[in-house]
Amino acid sequence: MATHDFDSTDGIKFLKDFVNKNGGNTGEKCEVARVNGGIRGIVCTHPLKKDEIIMSLPSSLALSLWDPSTKSETPPTATDCAVNFKEWYLDDENRLNTFAPYIGILPTPSEVELDVTPDYYSENEIKMLEFPKIIESINQRNRDIEKSSTTTKLSPSDLKYYTYLVTSRSFNIRLSADDKDSDNVKGVRIMLPFLDLLNHGGKSNAELDILNPEKDDSTFVIRAKRPIQPGKEISLTYGSGGFSSVDLFSSYGFVPSGVEGRDEKNVKVGGRKRRPVTADERTMAKLETEEGYVSPWSTTLEEDVERIKEGAEGRERKILEFRAKMKVAGGWPVGVMDGKMDLKKKEGGGK
Ligand SMILES: C[S@@+](CC[C@H](N)C(=O)[O-])C[C@H]1O[C@@H](n2cnc3c(N)ncnc32)[C@H](O)[C@@H]1O
16 A cells, blocks of 8 residues: 555644535545655545545535626636635635635635746746747736736736636536537536645546535535545546646646546547547647647657756746646657657658
8 A cells, every 4th residue: 555644734633624514525535645756635544435425515615706696798717716716715704704714715815826827937937838829828818817917806816826726626526417519508517625635647536526405405425436446535626537737737737657538438430449539639630620720839749858867856847847748638749658768760750
């Protein structure tokens, strides 16, 4: 059994008490711990069976970030939700007191500086990403922040922090799933205390489910997708498996080490088994068929990997890992997936 540093800080104790005393269950078979690379996450401490409920949270403890009955032409942006988070939970004394045990464990602005989404990157670091889709999403968020800071009394730096919190910690939930084509399908964006300590895993072993979704007293549960052994980290797949490394990097600030959004099964094409298509490959294929898209890279994959091997650290390393992943997904030399960094040359790789 892998050993982990369990998190026995007061913050986590208060949060557990808050959840358990208010109808939730933080689980008897798991613990908050430092996992890969020292990040906080949740590990299994006792064997869990497939389909077993690991932890639960009543909907009364969820923090809604948007009123789904609001009539609006466009869906709320992350910054709209960030403004609501500030006004509804931090500025409202009653709610602030109620949710204090949860708010107390959220990363503070100074911690955010260390492990951030690319919204916090310098102009030069953003340029180094060399990836239009991600640069556009950073620019769009900055425009949303500027706009909101003129209509609210919030400073751009506060708004950036709250936007980071809601993008990296909220869950989008569909309210009516029965009729997929209906215009009436609405979603909510919510924060789920304690359950949001679960990290992302491409091959996640747990999933979020909602018991009695149609009722006011519904419950969010985390369920094991397969048996989980003690010592294993419990993880979710963020974004229902459809997220690419671009989505994960821009919304959560990490470059995943595994393969993202791989189709569950190999697909048979003309009697032959085809390699599963990943979310990263789909992203690159879509970009490359879009008119006017020019491969942006100024370095080769080998040059990026060489720089990583030479000891690039921090944000520079993340940027290089991101570039390497997207180059591979776009049909560059294969073999770098899953961190193996085996640079077998494939036809057609170029700058
Ligand atoms: C919903 S929170 C998960 C809990 C978080 N680790 C904590 O300590 O509160 C999402 C954040 O966790 C980190 N994270 C989640 N999954 C990760 C992964 N697979 N690799 C690296 N960081 C991850 C990222 O910083 C991300 O923005």
